[in-house]
Amino acid sequence: MSSFVRQNEKLFLLFGVFVVSFGVFFVLQNNAIFADPDSFYHARLGVLTSQQGAVREFPWLPFTTLGQHYIDQHWLYHVALIPFVRLLDPLAGIKLATVFFAALLITVAAWFLIKQGLRHVLVWALVLLAATPFTFRISLAKAPSLSLATLLIGIWLMFAKKKLATFLIAWFFVLLYGGFLVLIAAAGIFLLVNLAYDFFQRQNQPGILKPLLPRPWWNWPGLKKYQPLQVFLCVLSGAAVGLLLNPFFPNTFNFIWEQAVQIGLVNYRKIIGVGGEWYPYGFTDFIGNNIVVVAPFVLAVIFYLNNLRRSTVRGWTMFWLAVFFSVFTLKSRRYVEYAVPFLALSAATMLHEAVSSEAWQKLKVFLKTQAKTHKIISAALIAYFLISLPLVIWRDQKANYDNLNSGINATHYQASATWLAEHSQPGEVVFHSDWDDFPVLFYYNTVNAYIAGLDPTFLYRQDQARYWAWAKTTLGERRENLGEVFEMFNTRWILIEKDHTEMHENVKNTPGVNLAYEDKEVWIYEWQGE
Incomplete structure (x- = not known):
């Protein structure tokens, strides 16, 4: 039995992460309240999709752009809701689906760390669960959990340079969620980091070795064979095909212009009253509310900059993704659902690359030695953290629960x-x-x-x-x-x-x-x- 457990240790770890995450989100959803009114829209669309297939026309808002060229930008999310809203009352079903998809996201994040060979997977999963602005956002009965899970899988496929798979997941992402542009942005960042990294690596090589290196990307023969560019083009073409081979074509382009550009980027919050999620996130509020991921990220950056010789394309890509999503969050607070996991995963990646296994072992030995030398101080510190940390987590999650429980009752209207x-x-x-x-x-x-x-x-x-x-x-x-x-x-x-x-x-x-x-x-x- 023990050998079976050892052979399947990673599967058991992922199962444990899923069970714990499911329990956390189940408690957060254990009420008849919806913090976001859009949840009712998604529940109804899930029902309509189960009854008639893709909803191609939207006569319920005839005076809006949706009445003229509607697409269901969450189509595959609404397809995924079908078993939940058919087997249960639709509002109860979408709550259970939200719990399941949120737990799945945390599990995919843990899987991402495992596939990258990173350490302390369980710790980072718990960090994500402790980040209340993040858990609040993915506790809303909406598509972000599935969107983020798809994005993480897509980034892993980029790192693995699996070109056909990146093409397919980009296509899938377009059908899943209108925010698929984040995958294109991630692919662009991955390409730029590779270009910069390879350029500086080549410049730092002695001249005698340069003829032995692969052709540089800045000439045409080298660029044609440059795998990061091929990966980027696969993502771009997958998204383009997703817009064309789409149940809602040709309305896809009009709607993406309205949703992604006019609402997501331009935004009219200074002219009209839009949803609170589109307003800026104050810098100090962002730091304070997300200190559980910001602190390890800052620490990881310090270690990384002091060990640049150990840096990799993967580490720099994760760093710039974290910066990219954090900047967007300062513009519109809704993007905290992307910023938090990438700050955490970036910190995990950079710490792993900057601090060797030998250094971790030395740190453990040092801490054990100090604990034996200063027993009273060590015991006091351990007791402090054992008492205060659960209390802080309980306080934050209680506030999270209260926020989720202060929305719209299921019987409203x-x-x-x-x-x-x-x-x-x-x-x-x-x-x-x-x-x-x-x-x-x-x-x-x-x-x-x-x-x-x-x-x-x-x-x-x-x-x-x-x-x-x-x-x-x-x-x-x-x-x-x-x-x-x-x-x-x-x-x-x-x-x-x-x-x-x-x-x-x-x-x-x-x-x-x-x-x-x-x-x-x-x-x-x-x-x-x-």
């Missing part, structure tokens, strides 16, 4: 959305009071159409006049001639959440509007025309 579905004709437009109302309303009611959702940029980019008419009405800034706004959207129903008191006062005083429904969450008015 259920009664009002069901009432609307029963009293409306198919396609009738609901004028709702906030753009993030849409996912919940959409989950419970696919009979009606809505004004804005998923991101207000989709409405703003399609029709700025309509956007400002809707926005000023919902904010209570427009008080007169609201009938013109309702006619602009050809709406019959006005749904107002009860925290929009100014909007409510303006709407109820508008001629031609009658209260049709009320509960503790909303008012619903019917517009019958002036």
Whole structure:
């Protein structure tokens, strides 16, 4: 039995990482609350995908760019949700799927370390679990866990220079998640690091040896045979094929322009109110909130710079990936889900390369010697860490749980959305009071159409006049001639959440509007025309 365990030690380690991670995320998800309203959208898309296949048209947001050229940018994620949302209640199913995919991500990160031959795999897995901004993000019922797992596998394939596999995983990534550009960015960083590394390596060789070296990449014969370039082109071509051989072609290019460029890079947060995840992450907040990965990363960089002769392409690639995602996180805090794991994996890689096995052994011997020499101090330090570390982790995870438990109840809008579905004709437009109302309303009611959702940029980019008419009405800034706004959207129903008191006062005083429904969450008015 013991020999069997030794032979399969790595598999047992990965299984243990999965079980522990599953337990952590199960506890975090053990409630009927969703911290992100988009979870309701994903649950409904999972159900629709299971019923009709790929959802190619989106009539529920007719006034937005999504109504004109929609693609399901999370298509394979929604396919992966099918067994969960079919076997269970869809909202319970997406929670279980989130737990499973998050645990799978931590396991893939551990696998990545093992495949690289790195040390202390379990320690780094626990570091990731202790990084609460990261665990919060991947506890949201969305696609990032599968996206990150795919990215890590793709990077390992790049390191292994498996060209066909990198082509296929790039194709897969496009169908999985609209954020596939991160894989292209990673391939670009891998290529640039290789170019720089090979250039400096060749420059540092004695002249007598240079004719014996492979042809340099900066001449055409050498470039044609340059494997890192071939890997990059495989990723690029895989992504291109994924955009072309795609259930949503030809809308793929329009949507990627809107989602990846206009929302992801340009972003309109200074003009309109977008989701909180798109706003900057303060530098000191980023350091303080993620100290569990930032501290080892800084330490690893110090060791690495002092042992440059031991550095490799792999180490520098991981370093620049960590820097790249950290910079993006400072621009938009949502990218912390990428920054944290790459800071940790980069630290693991650089420490492994900079500090030899002999040095680790010397450190262990030194610590043992010091422990024997200073028994009281050593015992006090050990006791301090054994007591304080679990308390700190418990405090942070408790805060994480509280944050995840302070969102939207699973039954939110259920009664009002069901009432609307029963009293409306198919396609009738609901004028709702906030753009993030849409996912919940959409989950419970696919009979009606809505004004804005998923991101207000989709409405703003399609029709700025309509956007400002809707926005000023919902904010209570427009008080007169609201009938013109309702006619602009050809709406019959006005749904107002009860925290929009100014909007409510303006709407109820508008001629031609009658209260049709009320509960503790909303008012619903019917517009019958002036």
